Amino acid sequence: MKDTANMKVRITDTTLRDAHQSLWATRMRTDDILKIAEKIDDAGYYSLECWGGATFDVCMRFLRENPWERLRQIKKVCRKTPLQMLLRGQNLLGYKHYPDDVVERFIALACENGMDIFRVFDALNDPRNLEQAIKCVKKYGGHAQGTISYTTSPVHTIDAYVSLAKEQVAMGVDTLCIKDMAGILTPGAARELVGALVKALPELPIQVHSHMTSGMAAAMYMAAVEAGAGCVDCAISTMSSFSSQPPTESVVAILESEGFDTGLDQKKLAEINAYFKGVKAKRQPVSSSKVEAVDAGVLVHAIPGGMISNLRSQLAQQDALDRLDEVLEELPKTRADLGYPPLVTPTSQIVGVQSVLNVLSGKRYSMVTDETKRYAAGYYGRTPAPIEPKLRKKLMGGLKPITCRPADLLKPGLVAAAAELPPNTIKAEEDILSYALFPEVALGYFKWRNADPSKREPIPADVEEAAQAVAPTQKPSAASADAKGSAPAAAVSGTPVLAPLNGTFYRSDAPGKPQMAADGATVKAGDAVCVVEAMKLFNPIKASASGRITFLVEHGKPVTKGQAIASIE
Numbered sequence: 001m002k003d004t005a006n007m008k009v010r011i012t013d014t015t016l017r018d019a020h021q022s023l024w025a026t027r028m029r030t031d032d033i034l035k036i037a038e039k040i041d042d043a044g045y046y047s048l049e050c051w052g053g054a055t056f057d058v059c060m061r062f063l064r065e066n067p068w069e070r071l072r073q074i075k076k077v078c079r080k081t082p083l084q085m086l087l088r089g090q091n092l093l094g095y096k097h098y099p100d101d102v103v104e105r106f107i108a109l110a111c112e113n114g115m116d117i118f119r120v121f122d123a124l125n126d127p128r129n130l131e132q133a134i135k136c137v138k139k140y141g142g143h144a145q146g147t148i149s150y151t152t153s154p155v156h157t158i159d160a161y162v163s164l165a166k167e168q169v170a171m172g173v174d175t176l177c178i179k180d181m182a183g184i185l186t187p188g189a190a191r192e193l194v195g196a197l198v199k200a201l202p203e204l205p206i207q208v209h210s211h212m213t214s215g216m217a218a219a220m221y222m223a224a225v226e227a228g229a230g231c232v233d234c235a236i237s238t239m240s241s242f243s244s245q246p247p248t249e250s251v252v253a254i255l256e257s258e259g260f261d262t263g264l265d266q267k268k269l270a271e272i273n274a275y276f277k278g279v280k281a282k283r284q285p286v287s288s289s290k291v292e293a294v295d296a297g298v299l300v301h302a303i304p305g306g307m308i309s310n311l312r313s314q315l316a317q318q319d320a321l322d323r324l325d326e327v328l329e330e331l332p333k334t335r336a337d338l339g340y341p342p343l344v345t346p347t348s349q350i351v352g353v354q355s356v357l358n359v360l361s362g363k364r365y366s367m368v369t370d371e372t373k374r375y376a377a378g379y380y381g382r383t384p385a386p387i388e389p390k391l392r393k394k395l396m397g398g399l400k401p402i403t404c405r406p407a408d409l410l411k412p413g414l415v416a417a418a419a420e421l422p423p424n425t426i427k428a429e430e431d432i433l434s435y436a437l438f439p440e441v442a443l444g445y446f447k448w449r450n451a452d453p454s455k456r457e458p459i460p461a462d463v464e465e466a467a468q469a470v471a472p473t474q475k476p477s478a479a480s481a482d483a484k485g486s487a488p489a490a491a492v493s494g495t496p497v498l499a500p501l502n503g504t505f506y507r508s509d510a511p512g513k514p515q516m517a518a519d520g521a522t523v524k525a526g527d528a529v530c531v532v533e534a535m536k537l538f539n540p541i542k543a544s545a546s547g548r549i550t551f552l553v554e555h556g557k558p559v560t561k562g563q564a565i566a567s568i569e
Contacts, residue, residue, distance in 0.1 A: 029065070066445075090406070125149050176205070190223045213298040238273050252266065361500070370509060
């Protein structure tokens with residue numbers, strides 16, 4: 001047996017980011033974090049993952065907080081332990097590729113505001129989508145951690161993963177993370193993969209990230225460490241397990257019983273855990289408390305931890321939570337159709353939402369999101385396996401396929417973003433970056449921030465309340481409807497255009513772009529005339545007949561499934 005005496009295994013704490021993203025759809029507040037941050041900083045962790053992923057979007061969209069201020073406040077307290085974030089390569093923190101100038105300035109400001117370690121990944125493991133982010137992290141003094149987005153399929157082999165790691169080393173990464181976002185990496189597979197990486201790249205430190213969804217992660221960590229991994233991701237026990245990471249306290253006990261030194265004090269961990277028990281009582285959504293402790297089904301559908309809680313929330317917004325099992329059955333079929341992408345943001349969102357649409361519409365691919373169209377055309381990068389040509393043509397719609405690095409097609413975005421913002425909106429350069437990443441969300445936050453405090457709408461207390469605020473499930477009565485309100489289909493003259501989902505109605509598919517159809521314009525049946533944003537993706541809505549269109553809902557207003565959003569005469 002290998003002599004482990006005095007061998008160091010470090011632990012990254014995910015409590016402040018991935019844990020509550022996976023369990024509570026990212027609803028932890030900055031104040032919740034700051035009240036315990038000093039003790040966490042003093043615990044002896046390798047790093048604190050506290051930013052990135054969905055935190056940026058949710059801070060503005062639901063919590064009405066400035067994500068940049070959250071980073072600054074945490075850094076002000078945490079001076080001993082490096083801060084870490086999850087960065088989606090060319091996607092940054094969003095669901096599409098951003099221009100190189102946006103990527104560079106975002107990373108520069110993140111470093112300036114206190115970020116130390118950037119875990120850079122690409123959902124398709126396409127190295128072209130990592131180049132700019134890794135280069136910029138190194139340029140501005142950050143630690144660049146490369147990433148293997150782990151999944152299983154006929155095309156995902158050990159040799160392919162080693163080759164990917166070598167490409168990232170050539171880009172200059174400091175360390176490498178095996179990101180097992182769904183918790184499907186078995187102990188045997190971990191031992192084989194880590195062993196192959198250590199043999200091929202002996203000087204490259206290896207970290208392992210996983211989720212407890214399948215119940216295997218703690219055992220897998222032990223196998224990975226024995227094979228040469230030097231760091232693992234954990235969450236404090238109250239915020240662990242289920243779709244979150246393995247519990248820190250248990251992993252420490254396991255590792256130390258085998259002779260490894262973690263540098264963590266169980267008494268300090270107990271104090272931190274006691275605090276989060278109180279936070280859990282306030283923040284845990286009711287739906288999460290009913291979730292099974294282990295979901296062996298993840299070994300089939302492979303949905304990552306962060307996506308599980310969001311998928312439940314999104315189905316609840318559509319009054320369709322009872323159809324979760326159907327969606328989970330459909331998801332691996334959709335994933336295979338789309339070339340076996342690893343399920344991690346944004347591909348988890350694209351595949352997950354497309355699976356939802358395939359189930360709710362009653363006919364597979366009768367509704368295709370803009371993001372699915374662009375994915376099939378190559379705008380997210382190379383798919384691990386080719387999409388069947390006939391299906392690809394159908395999914396792309398009128399788009400033409402591309403083969404270049406997707407970001408090469410994008411014009412610089414910072415100047416344009418600044419020009420689009422309304423006067424007196426910008427308080428700092430960071431606002432331009434927030435808008436460049438999440439235009440509609442940022443505008444909503446800026447409007448709230450700049451309003452008279454006495455007139456601001458209340459901040460939702462939890463996940464369910466937030467979902468209700470974004471997509472009300474009660475359909476308005478005909479008596480309350482008006483020309484720009486929410487007329488039900490029965491009250492509309494002519495042929496109604498109905499919202500297929502609960503969501504937010506937009507006249508264009510991006511801020512600053514012209515309306516897809518003007519009020520009173522003549523349209524043809526099948527023309528895309530507006531969009532409904534649902535489950536964070538844009539769903540083009542097509543004209544149900546030919547004729548003159550009249551819109552019945554204001555741009556940016558919530559709509560419900562079956563509601564008439566326009567009429568055609």
